Amino acid sequence: MNVVLIAVVSLDGRITRPGEPGPGFASPGDQRWFREALRGFDCCVMGRKTFDAIPPGGPEAATRLRVVMTRSAAGRTAVAGVEFSAAAPAEIVAGLRARGFHRCALLGGGQIYAQFLDAGLVDAMWLTLEPVVLGGGTPLADGIVLGANFTLTESRRLSHDTLLLHYQRAGRPLMPLPPIPA
């Protein structure tokens, strides 16, 4: 199974504005691309805060399994296609692989990204780089990450000022970027 970290980041590596949940600084081009990119995945993993910040019916909600990492699943209302899990990243990935899933989108937030990167579980990163500096907010990787070196496979423009960067972990299977929607 392929695990792809998908994120939109500011030039100073933030995935949220200070004091604001969700990627409110994402450009329209990134939002279009993100919807398109998600189609190729049969499952995704995110943290509880990221899950709570997603409006119901958004592209993340579509037809793929959503695994939501949380310290405690107690008190959570059951939602179709959503599984709450307190397991470690390696266990979650092994479990999804054993169940026959092929492509997993890792959707954040910063602590989840850091845990998966530090555990060496991220095969590729699709990073949208917006032309803005925020100076605060959640960092892309919120927690020390060791040995997360990547190869730059591709760089495209989503719009004049927004870059889409494809980084790949050496030795992992290459998953091509989906086309950029017009």
Add this chain to the structure above:
Amino acid sequence: MNVVLIAVVSLDGRITRPGEPGPGFASPGDQRWFREALRGFDCCVMGRKTFDAIPPGGPEAATRLRVVMTRSAAGRTAVAGVEFSAAAPAEIVAGLRARGFHRCALLGGGQIYAQFLDAGLVDAMWLTLEPVVLGGGTPLADGIVLGANFTLTESRRLSHDTLLLHYQRAGRPLMPLPPIPA
């Protein structure tokens, strides 16, 4: 006078490794480029910690004026070509302009970058993006920055995996990137 912010950042927007001063993760390609890039400047501004982290005789030390921002210049040994200043960013820029300087390189660290960005004093950014995630360390902008939106003027590869990105503030004079040394 043109102010250009020059920095090497990780994919999560850090300018240092956790607990380590200086850009220890900068690739050889970035180091070569940085030396070359500095030649075009007649002055530079940096924070006291950045100044202290620079080895004597490095490219930053060459022939241009260095302004070191510090809360107190007391007790500082005089160094040729170095001025310590407790003034605000706008005052420093106005002072350099009044003295006839033309091109100022802003060399960090994160608090200095944030102060200049927030004050709208940065005309362009030359960012080297290394293909690594650190998860800790000093962020590029260490302090809330409002309204720092840029235009992506150019993107080059310094090596296979390292990008050099040129961002420009709208309406400011364009300063072309120097050539990449072979």
